[in-house]
Amino acid sequence: MPVKKRASLGRSTSAARRMAATRAAEDSEDARTRLDGQRARQAASRAAESPERRQSRREDDRARHAASRAAENPIQRRTRSEDQRRRQAASRAAQWTFMEGEAFRYDPANNYDSHPQLNIGQMSDVCPYCNALKWHAETRGMCCSGGKVKLPELQPPPEPLKSLIGPTSFEALRTVNGQICATFREACQLHGLLEDDQQWDATMSEGAAAQLPARLRNLFALILAVCGPSSPKQLWESYKESLTEDILRNARRQNPVMNLDYTPDMFN
Structure with missing residues (x-):
């Protein structure tokens, strides 16, 4: 059985040097075209994958990443973490570039609230532990930490607060035990809320x-x-x-x- 040759593009070969020189000579438009084509080919390749092939590829990726990180020294690890933070910050900032200066170009005809970056949906998900309503993309455990936090049920307010939250008119607020007080101060005194x-x-x-x-x-x-x-x-x-x-x-x-x-x- 013939021995399978290893790819040599990653090593210092003439083909690798030619590819590096070609990419260095690219302008921004050529680079964008090449990357778009590469993304399209990669997406088509992954779409044609079988479930077994996809799982095998992901396991290989995880193994390579784990081996690469295990071989890092502290300086490399810190550099990688900083690069990752910068990429994440740039990605988050890029998501909002469509709103740059939009306040000065506001158009009432635009349906801003339908944009996926602005509309976070309805609170339709129910926490299985505390029955709290949550947004679909909300971080898990924000309401009760996955059932670890349990609050007692709210009890009815004590008197005289219970009586004060029920009145429907100013006269009802001044009524204490069926007697209408001349002032709110007098009513509060009869309730014991103020010193006499x-x-x-x-x-x-x-x-x-x-x-x-x-x-x-x-x-x-x-x-x-x-x-x-x-x-x-x-x-x-x-x-x-x-x-x-x-x-x-x-x-x-x-x-x-x-x-x-x-x-x-x-x-x-």
């Missing part, structure tokens, strides 16, 4: 018992300016007599024969 004026009421009560009315008025003004009570009017109504006690006392001292009492003028 209990601490300021206790402060005013202590001041009314121990301080002069003038000092009590300073305290009341400080509470209004700095502390932001939720119901200043209610706080005023509760302590207005203590706040104006010295005004009534001075009026009685100036008019001893008159039976004077608190009047709206004193409160203003």
Whole structure:
């Protein structure tokens, strides 16, 4: 049986040198034509392959790549990785060249959303582990890491949040236990979402018992300016007599024969 000759094009032969010289003399158009023809021949050859032949070719390719990478030194491996990253980046960038400057040439007649680079399809795929809807080309495991991540079911929101997400009108938002509040602040207080004026009421009560009315008025003004009570009017109504006690006392001292009492003028 005759010995099969090995191809010698990859070695330093006259045929290899002639091919290298021919390719070096090519212009860009000739090179493009040659590569297009080579791709067409390769595609036709692979289309005519039988399944067994295709599997054998792929296994041979994998074996050659594995042997080549195993023989690499660290510098060669780093160079190959960098070249691969550059090729991938260039390939991704080339996919979007059709959109370069398109914003300045926008044409409403163009159906941009139908382009395969822009239309990623419908969320029609269902994850077999968590039943999440996914796009067809979405990376596997993005939703639940292939069933490794399991979240508990969402529970109904607690009160009063549950009551707040149900109203359909502003009046319903101000309704608490069937009572319509005058303000949203009052409704929030009844729900326990805001602090009430209990601490300021206790402060005013202590001041009314121990301080002069003038000092009590300073305290009341400080509470209004700095502390932001939720119901200043209610706080005023509760302590207005203590706040104006010295005004009534001075009026009685100036008019001893008159039976004077608190009047709206004193409160203003």
